[in-house]
Amino acid sequence: MSVILTLLAALIASGACAYHRTGLRTWAIATGVTTLVVGLLAGAPVTMVILLIIEAAIAVPLLMPAFRRRQISAPLLKIFAKVTPKLSDTEQTALEAGTVGFEGELFSGKPDWHQLLSQPKPELSVEEQAFLDGPVEELCSMIDDWQITHELADLPPPVWEFIKKNKFFGMIIPKQYGGLQFSALAHSAVLQKLATMSATVASTVAVPNSLGPAELLLHYGSEEQKNHYLPRLAVGEEIPCFALTGPYAGSDATSLTDYGIVCKQVVDGVETLGVKLTFDKRYITLAPVATVVGLAFRMYDPEHLLGDKEDLGITLALLPRSTPGLEIGRRHFPLNIPFQNGPVHGKNVFAPLTTLIGGPHMAGHGWRMLVECLSVGRAISLPSNATGGVRMAVAATGAYARMRKQFGLSIARFEGVEEALARIGGLTYATAALSRATAAAVDRGEKPAVPSAIAKYHATEWGRIIAGDCMDVHGGKGVQLGPKNYAGRAWQGVPIAITVEGANIMTRSLMIFGQGAIRCHPYVLKEMQSLSIPDYGDRLKAFDRALFGHIGFGFSNAVRAFTLGITGSAIGDAAGDAYTRRYYRKLNRYSAALALCADVFMGVLGGKLKFKEKLSARLGDVLSYLYIASAMLKRYEDTGRPEADRPLLAWAFHECVWRMQMALDGAIRNFPVRPVGWLLRVLVFPFGRREVPPSDRLGRRVAALITAPGEARDRLTEWTYLTPTANNTVGRMCALLPEVIAAEPVERKFQKAQKSGQFVSHGYDAQLLEAVKAGAITESEAALLKRVRDASFEFISVDDFDPKELRAAVVRGEPVAKGLADAA
Secondary structure, X not given: OHHHHHHHHHHHXXXXXXXXXXXXXXXXXXXXXXXXXXXXXXXXXXXXXXXXXXXXHHHHHHOOHHHHHHHHHHHHHHHHHHHOOOOOHHHXXXXXXXXXXXXXXXXXXXXXXXXXXXXXXXXXXXXXXXXXXXXXXXXXXXXXXXXXHHHHOOOOHHHHHHHHHOOHHHOOOXXXXXXXXOOHHHHHHHHHHHHOOOXXXXXXXXXXXXXXXXXXXXXXXXXXXXXXXXXHHXXXXXXXXXXXXXXXXXXXXXXXXXXXEEXXXXXXXXXXXXXXXXXXXXXXXXXXXXXXXXXXXXXXXXXXXXOOOOEEEEEEEEEEOOXXXXXXXXXXXXXXXXXXXEEEEEEEEEEEHHHEOOOHHHXXXXXXXXXXXXXXXXXXXXXXXXXXXXXXXXXXXXXHHHHOEEOOEEHHXXXXXXXXXXXXXXXXXXXXXXXXXXXXXXXXXXXXXXXXXXXXXXXXXXXXXXXXXXXXXXXXXXXXXXXXXXXHHHHHHHHHHHHOOOOHHHHHHHHHHHHHHHHOOXXXXXXXXXXXXXXXXXXXXXXXXXXXXXXXXXXXXXXXXXXXXXXOOOOOOOOOOOOOHHHHHHHHHXXXXXXXXXXXXXXXXXXXXXXXXXXXXXXXXXXXXXXXXXXXXXXXXXXXXXXXXXXXXXXXXXXXXXXXXXXXXXXXXOOOOHHHHHHHHHHHXXXXXXXXXXXXXXXXXXXXXXXXXXXXXXXXXXXXXXXXXXXXXXXXXXXXXXXXXXHHHHHHHHHHHHXXXXXXXXXXXHHHHHHHHOOOOOHHHHHHHHHHHHHHHXXXXXXXXXXXXXXXXXXXXXXHHHHHHHHO
């Protein structure tokens, strides 16, 4: 027993040091003293001596830096240099393009929650709020989405004019160039509100502000280019598009087949140095109406007119629509969401070098320019549009489920519907927190490459789930398209968001963990970068520091993951209040588990992990849910810890943690080196999988919140256009909701009287009169029931059409009337 006690004491001391991440010297002293004291007290001198010798054999060499570098690090450096896959220029550029924010803490295994909670609360300025309450509100009142999607397949001219006049295309452009110079949060809020009324309008506004030439010009354009284009872009005098995707290079922009050859050509009698461009682009948003086309291509200089290098690399240019040879094709038709979208072509199109964004010295820097700007745009555009859509789903589905009756009950009381409502409410809470977090990161000056990929993927995926639940609850109401249907077009358009700005399959499988593992890890990138240090002595020192920091980091995470696993995340320092402290501790556990698994996966599989996309995707899921849960906790703190929001936070948090658990389980279960997988399972899940999805009871509370007016529902539908105008069915439905709820107890009294068999009449109105005469309800109560029933009829009704109204005016370029005549 004394031997076991001494050994156990030494292990506990070592584990405590690893858990708290003490230095090597502290570990050696703490472990040695513990072994000595316990060994003497327990009467196990032999065991004590053996353990002290082992501890000394480990600590002494490691505490001698010169010896450690020469005897341990130098041989390992040679091995590391051979097995480490060389980063391509493309990968290196992508890694260097962004910055690391709080996601780096989540990868550390020991997040500093103070860093998160000390970030300023994201808030709109007075000017930005006024714009949201003024021009945005007015624009929403002008939108008729049925007219846009079915009748015109375009925005009506007054809407186009209003957007331009009020500088919706200039939200990111500084005031010195005539733009609005809004924060990323305001940009997000505007898109969210527009998306609640029309995906087409929101997409039209989003592209020039996030993925168009304006962002590129702001960061890389010459002063001449900025002064010329930015004022015109701000007021819509110029409509931009950016041509990147082609038939043979979609998400893989580095495989562009579009090219430009440096040459000289006489232009207006003057010999001009430029490039002859040949390109074929498709899916280019705003291309059909664009007046200026941003173009990505690979630039070659075979005659060495610019220097010694022949292949200059990916380059970006800005071409006026009037450029000879530039051809903008006919429109694409993306799933009945008719934002302007189409192909762009050109063959031997000559463009002066002055059209290169940033000028000739930026030739070949296009990939870096793109990944830097895309990380910012991706953080705002699609996450914001998706958030607007799910917020409107909360408003619409919550109100509709409360007023729609089946079997004498509001369908919101059916458990099947309640389950869907809970998903809508809980996932909307998470999505809103996520989009706010990434916008706030941009406003802090970050270039959030990893969070933007997380936001793009999860906001659009959850948008797909919520749109499906919304359709299920609405039933036939959601299926019949027409002016009264506010859900159908959103459902149709879901795959567009899933596909664009990096298809979701690729984003999940390659980008989130693929970039996060190297970018966010505190040591991996340092180890890789040490290989490029020219001086061997400096290279060895840098590698030694990173290597032994990494080893200590790995041991610490193994101990932390196991300790927090066996204690059920019940110990350790944590932020938050008495309610949320347990949530922070849960995240501490899974942060340690992610860091441990990432280290083991990268260490065992090495460069092969790049091709194990399913493993990478699962680890990326863990990082994503850690980030989303953190964003939700930050939102909860920023809003003053409202008790009314707790069911929403709890549902979304438990959903995230359950998904984390399942992602880790899937990764470990499918790890190809089985003994390593078994060891990981013991460390990560010492008592098995204990997390569970949100309970039915919790789901019932969430469903109740979104089907009745209240502060939690108001926060969930923030930045949603709910003004009860003639064009806003959902706004009018929400305005009726208080009366619907007030009528429910009266309705129960009326139904009781109906079931008693005392009514002679069969019509509803006649039965109301009989109920009043019988004293079952009062006259005012009868008036309330009739008013609510009559008003609700509009919202449960669906559209119908004369067959001629549904017939296309033109089929494959020919008028329908001519086609029918030919057929006859």
